[in-house]
Amino acid sequence: MTKSAASNRPTRRAFLTGVSATLAAPAIMRHTRAYAQNPVVKVGHVSPRTGPLAGFAEADEHVLGAIETIFSGGLENNGKSYGVEIISKDSQSNPNRAAEVAADLILGEEVDIIVAASTPDTTNPVADQAEVNEVPCITTDCPWQPYFFGRAGDPAVGFDYTYHFFWGLEDVIAAFLDLWDHPDVSKAIGGIFPNDADGNAWGDPELGLPKPLAGAGFTLTDPGRYQPLNDDFTSQISAFKQAGCEIVTGNMIPPDFATFWAQCAQQGFSPKIVTIGKALLFPSVIESLGDRGDGLTTEIWWTPNHPFSSSLTGESSKALADSYVAATGRPWTQPIGFKHALFEVTADVIRRAADLDDPAAILDAIRTTDIQTIVGGVNWAAGPVKNVTKTPLVAGQWQKTGDGFDLVVTSNAPAPEIAIGGELKLL
Amino acid sequence: MSAADNHIVARASPASRIAAFIGVLLLIGLIAAPWWAGRADMRLISEICLYVALASLWNLLAGYAGLVSVGQQAFVGLGGYFLFAATIFFGVPPLAAIPLAAAAGAALAVPIAVLIFRLRGAYFAIGTWVVAEVFRLVFAQVSALGGGSGTSLPAGIVKGIAASRSLREAYTYWMALGLAVLVVAMVYMLLRSRRGLALTAIRDNELAATSLGIDIWRTKFFVYVISAALTASVGALIFLQKLRISPDAAFSVNDWTAFVIFIVVIGGIGTIEGPIIGTIIFFLLRETLADLGTTYLLVLGFVAIAVMLRAPKGLWGYVKDKTGVELFALTRRVVPKR
Structure with missing residues (x-):
């Protein structure tokens, strides 16, 4: 064996350097969307489409359809247009399944923001997954006490990643x-x-x-x-x-x-x-x-006669309810307004976030939210506890x-x- | 030379040797998953592992000991609640609470077994369900654990498993994989032991087994307590991943027993391979169809009916009957001496 052949063999040190570089690669080469041709923000959505709570999500298809049409033109962030992909999952009205689909959305789809609505059985497991996996989360349609104290929340500390808007007891x-x-x-x-x-x-x-x-x-x-x-x-x-x-x-x-x-x-x-x-x-x-x-x-919580209008489309509460009644032939329900508002808040956050690749920047945008939605004002600075803000009842x-x-x-x-x-x- | 000299009794077959070899390779690959798989894949694999464990344990009960329990969710929920109580009130590290949950499951299974073993057949099945419902109602009264509302595992406890997120995920993944391997290995070793021979005899004919001097009650008792202990361990790990527990979620007959029965029946009851194959089929269906809502549940129902009509012994039972192949060397057979 000649000397040059020996030096060509990987040494222990070279091997370790190579391996650690490979292992560290995902952390260093963090995929930055801002340079992509058509950057897309992924929003995960969990709601009880089937099962005993299905009434709450009855209008989902219609409301989400309208929201997707609005988002199809893209949302502007820092002078660049971002596409928005909404991935919706059914919790089957089961808190076990809600936790599973939330984990799927966070780990599998790698969503940037996760949103959920309707009763503690949906909002709480989703928010818990988001908190531990460090993904910004916005929820609604569940009184804030079961949401906050039901998750063993401490008003002095609050949560880091999860925010909620609705009314309280x-x-x-x-x-x-x-x-x-x-x-x-x-x-x-x-x-x-x-x-x-x-x-x-x-x-x-x-x-x-x-x-x-x-x-x-x-x-x-x-x-x-x-x-x-x-x-x-x-x-x-x-x-x-x-x-x-x-x-x-x-x-x-x-x-x-x-x-x-x-x-x-x-x-x-x-x-x-x-x-x-x-x-x-x-x-x-x-x-x-x-x-x-x-x-x-x-x-x-909401009726077609509420004196609010959408920050996305400018349409009144009545127009929103009428479009649902006209499209489906079914009577309007209260969650329609809140489901629309949930995406109003999401869109507002996407527009204002300083850096959509940084969860901390998205959280900053959530914390500084101050908009008038179709269900009233949403502003987390004005809430009863850190992670909650209230709408009129x-x-x-x-x-x-x-x-x-x-x-x-x-x-x-x-x-x-x-x-x-x-x-x-x-x- | 007599005929007996030319033949020996063997358990291993070429198929089982090849299966063992591939199994070991697969296991090495799975152990290394934190280096090659994404976070979502790891989570999915650990969920599959947990269902393999649950299904293998239920199969041991129903397929071998003839104990058709529809109340195994009692032990899944117990393990889950044990994890929450031990970590929140006593500061036990979550990973240590998982083996401790097995001890708690076994301790509770003893009096329960004494009670419900007085029931037979369908009455036994309903009895186990009643026990699980009693558990659910009792935990709904424990206000320190949130009563009927349930409670969440504080993020601090989860983060206490390991400092970094990836290490934390790797630990829980290895726990799930380890638990599944432990359960399958335990079932395999048990069935190859003296007690396993007794179990196989009970599976084939209880009356004949009694007449051979097998103590049926003790054999069943042993199996019931073992599977309760391991089911509680699996339950603790399940709820460590779910992060939130409530009586309805913990003692859900659908999630922890109905799906498990589906898996075992589809895969092949009374075989070690069956629960593993059943779990793979169940997850294939779930990953591809779960977004279809109620249609998904209809498909599950149709698959169950079709398999029960066409292959009453499950898919693996069907293959085994046609080919005689066995991946886990259990059956003794007479083979010519080489």
Whole structure:
């Protein structure tokens, strides 16, 4: 063996240098999109398209279709036009699946921003994956307490990567107190809360309804948490009857409310006002209750009469709802406005981010958001805790008009900018 | 020379030798995955590994011990909750909590087994489901772990596994791969042991096995406790990846039992190969069709019906019947001396 042949053989040192260079290559050669011909920003979206929560995502196809048309021209960032690719995944209404698809979007599709909507079962697992995998995340359509405290959030610390806009329990309480302020109704309230993320938050003695209700002079009868998909509410109903409750409130899923409401009729319990969160949001649920759906009351986050317009298209709330009704022939639902607003915020963040390749810059853009969307102002500097900002909330009643039911705003004390549409009728 | 001298009893066959060789190569490749695979691929492989483990354990129960349990989610959820409780309240490192979850699973499986082994057949199946529902309802009352709302694993705990994200991902990946290999190896060694012979006898005919002096209760008890322990370990690792636990997610009969039964039935019940092949088919279907929404679930149903009608012993059972091939050397056969 000659000397030159020996020196051609890879030495241990050369081998190590080569290997470490190869291993480090992905970190050094970070792909910078700003120089690409047609740079694309990837947005991951998770919602419950199928399963028991499907009502919340019923309008997704229509809203996302419209958003994609708007984005097809590209969004301008630092003088350069970026294409936006929205990759939508179905959580199947299952928190396990929501975590899986969020991880797929983050690790597989390598999305730059992940967004999610509708109930803690969707927003929380997605936000948890985003937090650990360090991807900016924006969520909506879930009261902020179950989102923030349900994820073991500490108001002093907050989260780094995950941001949320919606209303909170304090808003529901204010809206409901205003709704229940009626001379002919006594101040005895029956509270019915399930043992799930929303029910535990609403019924929480400190952060939920009980404390402010007592402060406002109401007596609350709370027979304790029931398991979701319960089929017998006799004990709750007799407790309410015994206490002489004239108002019933709570947070239920539609099948539980249908059972409860039918059993109230069978057992001769007829309160004057029934105000339930979550169960009474959708016209399809009210229609399924028949005549007993008339006069039920609920929280209202968005209606076609809200005095806001889209920052993307300039169209009014009414125009947005009308386009959905015209395209699908189905009645409008409240999530339409919020799904549109979610992408308004996303577009605003994409436009303002200092560097779309840097998650920290995207987070900076989220933190400094200040826009008027179709559901109201979104500005994280003004939130109750670091990662949350709130949109206005009112309350109202389902009233029968001809063949269908109409959701009418009947009280607006917490958000006077939203006009009242009619009088509250007692049941 | 008598005929007996010309033949020997062997377990290994050319097919099993080749399979073992390819298996070892494949394993080396998989161990090295953090160097060649992307983050998403690693996550997918670890999910596949966890399902291989769950399916192999269910197959051991149902396919060999005749214990058709539809309540294995009780132990998956238990392992998950154990991980959350141990790490949040007692500061146990997450990776250490995974083997500890096995101990917790075994400790709880003992009284449960004593209770539900009084039931047989369909009653046993329903009994296991009831136990799982009891677990779900009990954990829904534990407000320290979020009650019915569930809770998230604080990001600090996850980041405590390792300083860098890639190392963290590599550790959880190796844990998943290691667990799957451990489970398959355990099932293989168990079936080759004296107890395995008893199990095979029970699988083929319980009454005949009793008459040979096999203590059926003890054999089944042993299998039940072992698979409960390992299922709890798998559960802990599953929820370390999910980062969030709630009673409905932890004790989901769909995710942790129905899909697992689907996998085993499709792949071939009562074979070691079946659960592995079933898992691969399940993931092929899921990765290609899951975006179709309800259509995906319909396809799963059709596949299950078609396989059950055409190949009642599952795909591997069908191949085995036609060819006699066995990748894991279990069956003793008489072969001519070379």
